[in-house]
Amino acid sequence: MNTELLIDTAKKLVADNKGLLAMDESNPTCNQRFAKLNIPQTVEARRAYRELIVTTPGLGESISGVILYDETIRQSKKDGTPFLKVLADAGIIPGIKVDTGAKDLAAHPGEKITEGLDGLRDRLKEYFQMGARFAKWRAVIAIGEGIPTRSCIEANAHALARYASLCQEAGLVPVVEPEVLMDGDHTLEQCGEVTEQVLRTAFIQLNSQRVMLEGMILKPNMVLPGFTCPPHQEVEEVAIGEQQFQVRLTDRQPEEMEDVDEVANVTVKSLWRTVPAAVPGIAFLSGGQSAELASARLNTMNLRFKSRLPWALAFSFARAIQQPALEIWQGKEANVKAAQQALLHRARCNRAARRGEYTAAMERT
Numbered sequence: 319m320n321t322e323l324l325i326d327t328a329k330k331l332v333a334d335n336k337g338l339l340a341m342d343e344s345n346p347t348c349n350q351r352f353a354k355l356n357i358p359q360t361v362e363a364r365r366a367y368r369e370l371i372v373t374t375p376g377l378g379e380s381i382s383g384v385i386l387y388d389e390t391i392r393q394s395k396k397d398g399t400p401f402l403k404v405l406a407d408a409g410i411i412p413g414i415k416v417d418t419g420a421k422d423l424a425a426h427p428g429e430k431i432t433e434g435l436d437g438l439r440d441r442l443k444e445y446f447q448m449g450a451r452f453a454k455w456r457a458v459i460a461i462g463e464g465i466p467t468r469s470c471i472e473a474n475a476h477a478l479a480r481y482a483s484l485c486q487e488a489g490l491v492p493v494v495e496p497e498v499l500m501d502g503d504h505t506l507e508q509c510g511e512v513t514e515q516v517l518r519t520a521f522i523q524l525n526s527q528r529v530m531l532e533g534m535i536l537k538p539n540m541v542l543p544g545f546t547c548p549p550h551q552e553v554e555e556v557a558i559g560e561q562q563f564q565v566r567l568t569d570r571q572p573e574e575m576e577d578v579d580e581v582a583n584v585t586v587k588s589l590w591r592t593v594p595a596a597v598p599g600i601a602f603l604s605g606g607q608s609a610e611l612a613s614a615r616l617n618t619m620n621l622r623f624k625s626r627l628p629w630a631l632a633f634s635f636a637r638a639i640q641q642p643a644l645e646i647w648q649g650k651e652a653n654v655k656a657a658q659q660a661l662l663h664r665a666r667c668n669r670a671a672r673r674g675e676y677t678a679a680m681e682r683t
């Protein structure tokens with residue numbers, strides 16, 4: 319194992335307040351996002367969109383690495399320049415998604431297991447030769463009636479650890495992504511409990527498979543309430559004479575309910591309890607939150623806790639960086655420049671959030 323290379327790459331991925339841009343949507347996922355905006359779901363449209371991203375001027379000032387997909391890592395600009403060359407010229411480290419997707423876990427309704435271990439050693443060798451220096455594997459954990467089960471958490475943690483160990487053998491830094499999903503009506507507190515269980519189990523397995531913690535990056539979810547968490551009622555106990563009454567104070571909607579401070583506190587608490595100090599960086603996924611909220615929450619975590627934490631708190635967003643740009647582009651050449659500006663803006667906002675310097679005013683400039 320090339321320990322020095324792994325440690326060096328992992329450090330570079332979270333250095334200088336930069337973060338990762340995930341552009342590794344599988345073809346079906348990319349096509350779904352295109353379909354919503356009436357963009358043709360073709361190889362050429364996917365290539366043109368990825369060209370827009372990698373050629374964004376100034377992207378390397380805020381983005382340390384991009385996560386590519388098997389189709390994308392082999393693609394080129396319209397003029398024939400390989401994307402890998404474009405990224406190298408911009409000082410951006412190429413990474414690659416190597417799992418083959420989350421499939422139904424047998425005998426566990428509503429739960430998934432991520433596949434892709436078969437033949438992984440050979441695929442990693444090829445990606446390293448092509449120039450990739452890190453990889454990504456995403457496990458998904460759903461919260462619901464009776465789930466997640468211990469067996470689902472353990473099976474996914476084991477696969478993540480096997481993947482991570484193979485990556486390090488091949489010289490690639492594993493980005494370990496156990497994602498607790500936002501789908502469902504669970505509360506912030508429930509998400510916190512599940513996130514802690516998942517991370518604790520993941521690190522037991524990573525240690526068991528002899529993964530060098532200094533040469534990996536953790537990509538977790540932020541701790542958030544489910545998308546359909548019912549409006550939260552704050553109830554105050556009021557004593558009148560000998561009797562206790564419950565007074566309903568507010569009915570708040572989910573978006574307002576979990577304020578940015580609360581998310582930052584609970585997320586950092588969950589990580590503090592579970593992630594070893596040897597891990598150099600934690601790069602959050604965005605998971606379906608709005609781009610602005612993702613930046614604001616990352617900012618608050620860094621503002622409040624950065625000086626006291628052993629690891630860097632960074633980002634590895636897909637939707638929270640790309641979505642505004644995709645909506646502007648709409649598959650039209652004439653919109654490329656404006657879309658690139660939107661992409662760059664989000665990348666800069668998130669770099670500012672790493673420094674604790676992101677403000678709502680940045681969204682108006």
Ligand code: 13P
Nearest residue numbers: 340603604605635636637
């Ligand atoms: P989102 O930021 O859109 O959640 O995507 C991150 C990612 O890489 C999913 O695997």
